[in-house]
Amino acid sequence: MQKVIIIGSGCAGLTAAIYAARANLAPLVIDGHEPGGQLTITTMVENYPGFPDGVMGPDLIENMRKQAQRFGAAFRAGTVTNVELGQRPFRVEAGAEKHECETLIVAAGASARLLGLPNEKKLMGHGVTTCATCDGYFYRGKEVAVVGGGDTAMEEAIFLTKFATKVTVVHRRNEFRASKIMLDRARSNERIKFLTPYVVTDVLDCAKNAVETIRLRDSNNGKTLDLPVDGMFVAIGHQPNTKVFRGKLEMDEAGYLVSKGGARSSVPGVFVAGDVQDHVYRQAVTAAGSGCMAAIEAERFLEAEGHAH
Numbered sequence: 001m002q003k004v005i006i007i008g009s010g011c012a013g014l015t016a017a018i019y020a021a022r023a024n025l026a027p028l029v030i031d032g033h034e035p036g037g038q039l040t041i042t043t044m045v046e047n048y049p050g051f052p053d054g055v056m057g058p059d060l061i062e063n064m065r066k067q068a069q070r071f072g073a074a075f076r077a078g079t080v081t082n083v084e085l086g087q088r089p090f091r092v093e094a095g096a097e098k099h100e101c102e103t104l105i106v107a108a109g110a111s112a113r114l115l116g117l118p119n120e121k122k123l124m125g126h127g128v129t130t131c132a133t134c135d136g137y138f139y140r141g142k143e144v145a146v147v148g149g150g151d152t153a154m155e156e157a158i159f160l161t162k163f164a165t166k167v168t169v170v171h172r173r174n175e176f177r178a179s180k181i182m183l184d185r186a187r188s189n190e191r192i193k194f195l196t197p198y199v200v201t202d203v204l205d206c207a208k209n210a211v212e213t214i215r216l217r218d219s220n221n222g223k224t225l226d227l228p229v230d231g232m233f234v235a236i237g238h239q240p241n242t243k244v245f246r247g248k249l250e251m252d253e254a255g256y257l258v259s260k261g262g263a264r265s266s267v268p269g270v271f272v273a274g275d276v277q278d279h280v281y282r283q284a285v286t287a288a289g290s291g292c293m294a295a296i297e298a299e300r301f302l303e304a305e306g307h308a309h
Contacts, residue, residue, distance in 0.1 A: 001100050002028045004298050005092050007080050008107035008241075010037020011284045012274025014064035015291030016105045016298075021071035023299045028101075029068070030094050032241070033079040036061040037109045038275070039284060041124050046137060048284050057125075060284070080108070085248045085267050102305075103269045103298040106249070106257060107291060108241040110275040110282070114234055115147065119203040127211025127231050128203060132156035133283070139164045139231050145214055147200055148235035149173060154182040156235045161191040168192075168227060172199045172219055198225065203232060240276050254279065263294035271297050 004020045004027040006013045013029060020027040039045065042057035051060075069075070078094035089100040112130035114120055120128050129135040132146075136159055144164045146157045149171035160167045169186065174196045176183050186192050197219035204213045214232055216225045240255045250258045250266035256279050263271040273294040274287035 001089060001102070002026070003101065003302060004028070004103050004105060004295075005030065005090075005099055005101040006105045006107060007092070008032045008037065008109050008274065008276070009035050009065070009075070010039060010061070010107065010109050010274060011064070011287035012109070012276075012291035012294070013037070013105070013107035014061065014068055015288040016107055016273055016295040017068035017073040017291075018064065018071060019292050019295030020105075020298060021068055021073040023295070024072075025295075025299060025302070027068075027073050027105075027295075028099065029073055029075045030080055030092070030099075031075065031077050032108050034109065034111065034241075035077070036065075037287075038112065038130075042129075042131075042134065044138075045134070045284060047134065080244055083244055083248060085245075085270060088269060090269065103271065103301055105263075105271045105273060105291075105294045105298060106242075106245065106265070106276055107273040107287075107294070108276045110238040110240040110256075110279070112234065112238050113236045115200055115236070117200065117203060119206050120232075120234070122206050123203055123209070123211055126209050128234065129231065130234050131282070132159045132233055132235075135231075135233075136160050136163050141165055142230035143228070144168070144231040144233060145170050145227060145229045146233045146235050147171075148237075149175075150177040150235070150237065151179055151182045152237060153235035154178045154186040156233050157186050157192050158189060160233065161189055164191070164231075166191055166193065168229065169194050170198050170200060170214075170216060170227075171196045173197050195225075195227070200232070238275070238279065238282070240279070242276060263290060263297045269298075269301055271301075 039057035046054040082093040084091035198216040202215040271294040273290040
């Protein structure tokens with residue numbers, strides 16, 4: 001029987017593990033299907049406080065993990081396949097392993113939706129990215145493409161004009177899902193150009209480990225077009241990793257878990273942290289902050305019930 005189980009090992013889960021371990025709760029962290037979360041596919045992180053020269057995403061995660069282990073957190077590889085939250089102790093299944101816990105912290109994160117191109121994965125962090133606020137700075141004086149047609153794509157494109165000399169929004173249809181206000185704002189920005197209706201079919205050049213060109217196909221006539229760019233920002237949305245909690249925890253229509261104040265979820269004793277409940281900020285530092293909140297909430301919950309020590 002665990003006092004605390006944490007699902008997810010990105011910034012939110014690992015910060016929760018550090019705090020819970022320091023409170024002598026000996027948390028068990030289940031890595032999840034993307035161990036280390038989205039930072040493990042990020043190369044340089046320059047906006048995490050305390051690193052004036054920046055820090056490599058995987059290094060930041062590795063250091064957090066070591067810090068949690070030093071205070072007594074235990075780790076298990078695996079993806080959670082089922083949870084029973086109808087009564088306590090809660091039950092968590094990860095493959096063949098079954099665990100029971102008094103409190104649960106869900107920090108399973110969200111995955112950026114990708115186009116599904118082989119080279120897109122290979123060049124992730126080397127010119128392909130899913131976060132303008134994280135990586136825009138690296139494209140100062142360069143030309144970039146933003147792929148998508150929703151509010152996120154417009155926000156990213158507008159943000160990128162602070163750095164890039166030209167931003168091309170590529171969208172597969174002529175109509176946009178973006179709200180009129182965001183679309184008008186993007187259209188009125190002279191650094192933003194629109195290419196529609198085009199689908200990205202390839203990203204080049206893997207041999208150079210850098211993005212130089214994206215290959216596009218006209219959705220109407222099938223003709224191809226090569227667009228020279230220094231970076232490609234994929235902005236087609238995120239998918240919260242919450243399938244296993246459907247019908248068990250309250251979520252919004254997009255599948256994000258709903259906070260009932262602080263880190264509390266709709267089930268007492270279950271707490272939420274990081275991108276699994278945040279579709280607005282999605283930053284390493286906000287994920288870490290919410291992981292801290294979840295661990296403190298869990299400790300107080302256990303204390304109130306006399307389980308903490």
